[in-house]
Amino acid sequence: MVFANSQYSEHSNSRILFLHFPHFSKRLFLVSLPSELAGTAAIMEYNFRDIESKWRQQWAANKPFKAADISDKPKYYVLDMFPYPSGAGLHVGHPLGYIASDIFARYKRLKGFNVLHPMGYDSFGLPAEQYAIQTGQHPAITTAENVARYRDQLDKIGFSFDWDREVRTSSPEYYKWTQWIFKQIFNAWYNNDTDKAEHIDGLIETFRTKGNASVNACSDYETVFTSEEWNTKPSKEQSDILMEYRLAYLADSWVNWCPALGTVLANDEVINGVSERGGHPVEQKLMRQWSMRIKAFAERLLTGLETVDWTESVKDIQRNWIGKSVGSSVRFPLWRGIEGEDSEQFIEVFTTRPDTIFGVSFMVLAPEHPLVNEITTDEFRSAIEAYKTAASLKSERDRQADVKNITGQFTGAYAVHPFTGENIPIWIGDYVLASYGTGAVMAVPCGDQRDWDFAKHFNIPIKNIFKDVDISEAAYAEKEGTITDSGFLTGLPIKKAMETAIQAIEEKGIGKGKTNYRLRDAIFSRQRYWGEPFPVFYKDDIPQLVDDANLPILLPEVDKYLPTEDGEPPLARAEQSAWNHFEGDRMETNTMPGWAGSSWYFLRYMDPHNEQAFVSKEKADYWNQVDLYIGGSEHATGHLLYARFWTKFLKDMGFINFDEPFKKMINQGMILGRSSFVYRLADNKTFVSSSLKNEHDVTPLHVDISFVDNDKLDIEAFKNWREEYKNAEFILEEDGSYICGSEVEKMSKSKYNVQTPDELVEKFGADTLRMYEMFLGPLEQFKPWDTKGINGVHNFLRKLWRLFYNEGNIIVTDAEPTKDSLKTLHKTIKKIEEDLERFSFNTGVSNFMICVNELTEQKCHSRSVLEQLVILLSPYAPHVAEELWEALGHEAGSISTAAFPTFNPDFLVEANFAYPVSFNGKMRFSAELPTSMSAQEVQAAVLAMPETEKWLEGKEPKKVIVVPGRIVNMVV
RNA sequence: GCGGAUGUGGUGAAAUUGGUAGACACGCCAGACUUAGGAUCUGGUGCCGAGAGGUGUGCGGGUUCGAGUCCCUCCAUCCGCACCA
Secondary structure, eight states: OOTTTTTEESSOOOEEEEOOOOSSSTTTEEEOOOOOOOOGGGSOOOOOOHHHHHHHHHHHHHHHTTTOOSSSSSSEEEEEEOOOOTTTOOOOOHHHHHHHHHHHHHHHOOOEEEEEEOOOOOOSSSHHHHHHHHHHHHHHHHHHHHHHHHHHHHTTTTTOOOOOGBTTTTSSHHHHHHHHHHHHTTTTEEETTTTOOOOOEHHHHHHHHHHHHOOOBBBBBBOOOOOOHHSSSSHHHHHHHHHHTTTTEEEEEEEEEETTTTEEEEEGGGGTTTETTTTOEEEEEEEEEEEOGGGGHHHOOOOOOOOSSOHHHHHHHHHHOOEEEEEEEEEEEEEOOSTTOOEEEEEEEHHHSSSGGGOEEEEETTTOTTTHHHHOHHHHHHHHHHHHHHHHSSOHHHHHHHHTTTOOEEEEEEEEEEETOEEEEEEETTTTTSTTTTEEEEEOOTHHHHHHHHHHHHTTTOOOOOOOOOOOOOOOOEEEEESSSSGGGOOBBBBHHHHHHHHHHHTTTTEEEEEEEEOOEEEEOOSSSSSOSSEEEEEEEEEEEOOOGGOOOOOOOSSSSOOOTOOOGGGGGGGGSSSSSOOEEOOOBBOOHHHHTTTTTTHTTTSSTTTTSOOOOOHHHHHHHBBBEEGGGGTTTTHHHHHHHHHHHHHHHSOOOOOOBBBBBBEEOEEEEHHHHEOOTTTEEEOOOGGGGGGGGOOEEEEOEEEEEEEOOOOOHHHHHHHGGGEEEEEEESOOOOOEEEEEOOOOGTTTTOOOHHHHHHHHHHHHHHHHHTTTTTTOOOOOOOOOHHHHHHHHHHHHHHHHTTTTEEEOSSOOOHHHHHHHHHHHHHHHHHHHHHHHHHHHHHHHHHHHHHHHHOOOOHHHHHHHHHHHTTTTSHHHHHHHHHHOOTTTTTTGGGOOOOOOGGGGGOOOOOOEEEEESEEEEEEEOTTTTTTHHHHHHHHHHHHHHHHTOOOOOOOEETTTEEEEEEEO
């Protein structure tokens, strides 16, 4: 090896050699050398490497961050969204939220709280399984490797996690309880009368003694039976009926089927008609699947949002997703073909505008509506069939893309208007969704733009029921105005007409006031291997639960992680002997979705090793809600909704005492990567520099950012990157360099723009990384990663170090601090505390910089000042704080038991500004003054300020009033 | 279309209830030290202007002694939902 430009680095210490490699222009490599090579001059500098490894070891050995289960201190629960341990490892974006929560957790400890700050892994999931399919390696092995890597990376950043409480969703000790919770949900129904989930046994008892007439449940089952009827039903039928009530149930549902992934997906896992993972097309398919009756909790999920401190935007996303609409159901009888005679059959619709019922001029059914075949007349049968086929071939995505194309088909059938007796033509059209409401709408073209468009397109007459409103160009959708031409509703204002219409509908017995939710039940089974097995077996085709004593049902070994040839899930490959517990005719071979394990992990941290319960009541009562949850807002419609749902369920069943899991949440913004591009010509071997690319026809290709420095490509490194680039040719800039293009994108392995925290920790230290990530900008903001400013933060820590050490000697004195130093200190205490309380970590870092700049200028080396500063700093830069705390003569590691410094306003002594704050004959000043000053002193100080003189313009104040809040009123 | 958020120097950004706009940091400029520097130190740095001074927080208006902050109109960007009856 040639140490062409080797030199001692000044800013770490002499045991670090900076090397310039000739072929890697301007890239620094760090190599540790034996300490005997160390120059004496360097020991005195801030040596983050030694400091950090020392404290890493100390913390690992002494576990100062272990949370006590019993404590006199008030509790505080700070939680991060646990990561999925992917093969790529952590990039600099992951720790952003973790650093913020760690700072806050450490701050709360200093403030005297018993803090629970745990970490774990959401370790079931698709990528490990995809990798297993490719390599044949068991996902448990890859998962364990990835977890080890994550742990190593996390440890380097100096987090204060209580690792004794680590959970992994894929470990049997954990998923035993996920299975157990599933059993509870299966054994429950939702009682609308008590507005609670209740045990299914109570429902069965009611069926046995009274039938189901009196039951008000969340269920689509509408057939009424008596106790005698129930008691004589065969057990299979009883089981089927109970399925209609259970909160975890097996049913034929329209599901999002993703052929490429070979599994069904929940609605939140489908984005714009393609799968969230991989972006594969998703189609609608009728399949027998496990679902969770989350709909039962819709109203509580909505109202519960009022009680939590989350951002409006996440709350709105959830409100939107739940999609509450208030209106009425209405039944339209079918026309039998004889004037004045109704059929017994009817079409039920849901409408939010019952006031417009007299404006109905046609009805539209979803193509999948069960009555379509029955009502279609022979004349239209072939056309209807053709339309249905065409609609079923359209993927969800095409259907969405096709919004502007109006399609539909008349069935030949008519319904009867319940109030006017008029005949109403029945159409089908794919703008009506089978999955929402009843899958049918009453079309009011004068009041709904979609109905209006449909009517125009098919020349259906449009009846206007709005007084003095022109509907010739567009529908009138406002809810202001007067209804006309509408029988008993004529002359009523719209809002009043709504109430009157619902009343009439209910009196006539053709419907009732109803609330509909857009939220659909959540599909709970996946046709995959790497997930929790269901604690379910089948006997005579009836699903039954495995006894608690036999939990967990372990994931059985299989020969391949693919579906079977006849399309069964991978678990169907397992021999009977491969199951640790086999019962009945067959085991359930679906697995649970990723959100199962993550819907309750925050509870397990409270009591992670409990073998008798998922969490003991006592510990759940003590730790209670998560006080602060930090994570991405992208989980708004997934994890965050499901976790709320399970929490409400567990509360109803009496296992826990709270109804909302996350009291306050902060959504950290994503850190984006800055990708670099090279531009290749069609010949596949010539690359054009960025500024010249417009003169050629080029294909942009991502290039690994480690070959690029300041947009300049390291050509040699690039050539060696891949075989195909060995003989690459370049069209260069005038100065002979190759300049890459760049773009800000999400960090991803495939874009070669991933910055790992490891190399930054190596180069600058964990404390610098922690502070720099906070310094980047507001926590919530999305921002591109950029290392430009990291030196500034590193310099701050070095300046800090120099307040304590000079040429290797500690220079802290016991001398009385100066007034200025105390002012700086107390200003900083105040600001840092305020910054922490409002989660403004970026300004926190800035305020430390200001503080150290000022203390340096004041040549302050006073022990009493520096001691307080070190405590203040310890949440942000814990390693160096511990080191300096020890250097000040404290017992090693005792800083975690120190108390947060107390702000004393008396040190901010000078009245150094004044502004008039109101002017009504009175002049009001606001001034920064010490509380210890008497009213007279304050008055004198304010009058002496040059600003006051300016505002008084030479006049004498007639009267001066000093207000306790240090506000001074003067009457001029 | 509906809902939410944001808009401040060359850059990341501060400005807590309306009170000296641009703190702090990056970058840049000049100087010092140095064999060298992407090290360190000192000074400068919103814009226009030699200067005094003027001007300035997306545009236009309003309230106020005083507006980045509050109110109204518009513009731009980002995010979420989107035939949801």
